[in-house]
Amino acid sequence: MRYNTFGASGLIDMPVASSAPDAELAFTLSSFARQTRNTLTFQASPRLSASFRYAALRKIMGQHGVIYDRILDRSLALHYRILDETRRRPAVAVGVADFIGTGIYGGEYLVATKALRPDLAVTLGVGWGRYAGVGGFANPLGPAFADRPDRVFAQGGTITRNAFFRGDVAFFGGVQWQPTPKLGVTLEYSSDRYPYEDPAAFVRRTPFNFGLNYTLRPGVQVAAQYLYGAEFGAQLTFALNPTRPPHGSGYARGPATVRAGTPLARALAAEGLVLTGAQVVDGRMDIAVQNTRFPDSAQAIGRAARVLAQIAPKGIDAFAITLDAPGLRGPAVVLQRSDLATLEFAPNGTAQIGQQAEFATAAAGFDNRYPVFDWSLRPYITPNLFDPDDPLRADVGIALDAQWQLAAGVIGRATVQQRLAGNLDQTVRKSDSALPHVRSDFALYEREGNGDIAQLALHWYAQPLRDVATRVSIGLFETMYGGMSSEVLWYPGGRDLAFGIELNALRQRDYDGGLGFRDDAMTSGHASIYWQGKGGYSAQLDAGRYLAGDWGGTLTLARQFRNGWSLGAFATLTDVPFETFGEGSFDKGIVLTVPLSWVSGRPRRDALATTLRPVTRDGGARVQVDGRLYPLTAPLRARAINDSWGMFWR
């Protein structure tokens, strides 16, 4: 299996019907005739893959004989396998090559692939748009689909649906041979005429392409190809799979051995657990802990349970362990002391302790121990991608995070950043936005701030009912906004749904990263529905008022893996017309979370979380608040404990 030059599973330029392994995430860099394509492809489900492509194109022909020396083009592609391959039948897939974008790669296909032998596969496809450039014939879908509208050199971003599967169609195909496990040979007949590149960028002579690909090591593939009788192209693919952690279950120290007489709080601290409450009622010891170390909730509970089993006084037969966050508390996990002794090394001990464990409502009236102060120093990187002047800009520096739990539920959080190096201050583009500049002046913040207060806020969390959490925050929430923010979240137990409301009264901060505000005040707020389905698929719908005063909604779809990985995409539509919004037409992007424990194998709860926006404009913008209720309460809930139960004895 190889990725093609467009970053989809394919031949060389053309697609195939088969899919990459489920959950695979691949980055493909390909170059040919100075057409460079960077594609990030995610196999979102066993059948569906999505690709985000960022291409740097040279010598592109526009309308009326204009030749653009350089075009930076973003596009989104989808590939869906309709039928699986069987002994008699080929796999069949349908795809759209340029779903939201300028349409330069606009084309759709229906493709079939069949393995004749384990090492030999043939592909035959029929394509529209770009895939119908050579040997085209009339569209069999009928007269309504006969004409394909011309590509418009517009601002992009709109879904050009009235072009899909329209116009002439043509056949394409190819053969892939895998002589050795590492080496692949591909011959293809490409129906792409390269209408915008030929002849300004290169001269196309034949429809036949020939390619070799070689796997250097698992996940790294190089490819070389001779294309269209014109030029050689080269390609590099890096692939990884979130479900295959490079360090397995990690290098965490084994469960701590506790000497008799050790105070409980100190014994738990050795496991990175902060004891926030303990009491004994009727032979059961109830404790609440804040987990500062383990990415998996059940592992934290398992570690706490083994500490208790070692040092709890005789006569205590059961333990109830609750995961705590400031002011918020999950359900208690009730465990029998005798089970902890007998099942720790039982062949099927994880499942057995799971059958014996019960969830209960956490006891009230814990002797909460405050204040708790915690700080850490970390490096940070702030990338700014896709600026046409320089598509890869970033600042790096060090950040100091501090948090201080003053009382039950009251926590102050501060982040101070010191920039060390970078080139974000070279961003010279001025915002031309017709809307209030709620986000598009980001370059001014980057230029004027060096040592920044990224965050300085006080939060009050409470849980008035078992399944209801509240938050009131005041202070500086992010580099651009401060003010007041309040939130209510209801997460009915045992359900896939949660509901939230957030209201914010905000002021825009000064550009220099200090304590001052600008004059602009705004009110924003949203009602949100969160859904977490089976297999890790999740959705979030937010509807309300955005920073520029626009009203609308944001839909986020994501796949969350139990080990903390999350990949998703969002789109926001508001009452701002596409023309007023400007480049991109509406706000959209990709959200990616990579747990650092997955990367390093060392247990830690933090993650690398990135939002990739093709362009930052003012429509559909929201304030960022660290410590929103849904992500804060999720690891405490029964769902997270059940999902990570496999880690109980780890």
Add this chain to the structure above:
Amino acid sequence: MRWLLFCLLFAACTAPIPPAALRAQLTTDQIARLQVPMLFVSAPQIKTAATLIPVRQNGPVRIWQTRDGAQIATRDGLVVATHGLGFDLAASDLDGIAAAIAGGPGEYKRTLSHIMGDLRTSVQPYRCVLAPDRSKPQNPAITVLREDCRGPDPFRNLYHIDAKGRLFWSQQWVSPKVGHLEIEVIRPDK
């Protein structure tokens, strides 16, 4: 700082000492002076070796630990579980092998459990045969038993037992990525 960067890039921070060299550092004198039982364990596939001492006992299971917190849990010298090796053994069903070593049936079933990347436990069944290994000429006072297990990832374990019936050296399989642990009892219980 440059050294640290090198470490981060090439993961070469713990310069691997060859297990044999590490083992050679332990002199007979030192071993004689040990106050606690000790194992010397090397894992050739992941190029690591360490000494372990017992830190905890849970019923018949003894938990041994390295200085940096990695653990191996054993029952009568047979590995039940490991911690901190990366692709750890989460659990193992030892009834068949323990009975076979004690003279019971030489063919038995066995399961090994590993944690998958999605945090699920994969319990894999094996069919094993334990038989004396007479492939090499050896000291008649030592019994060498060879365990061959067929299943998802076939493996072979070796157990060296002395005249008193004590397991003093073994080679036991953990997982495809970790491979075998070579376990030498440096100082047995007194």
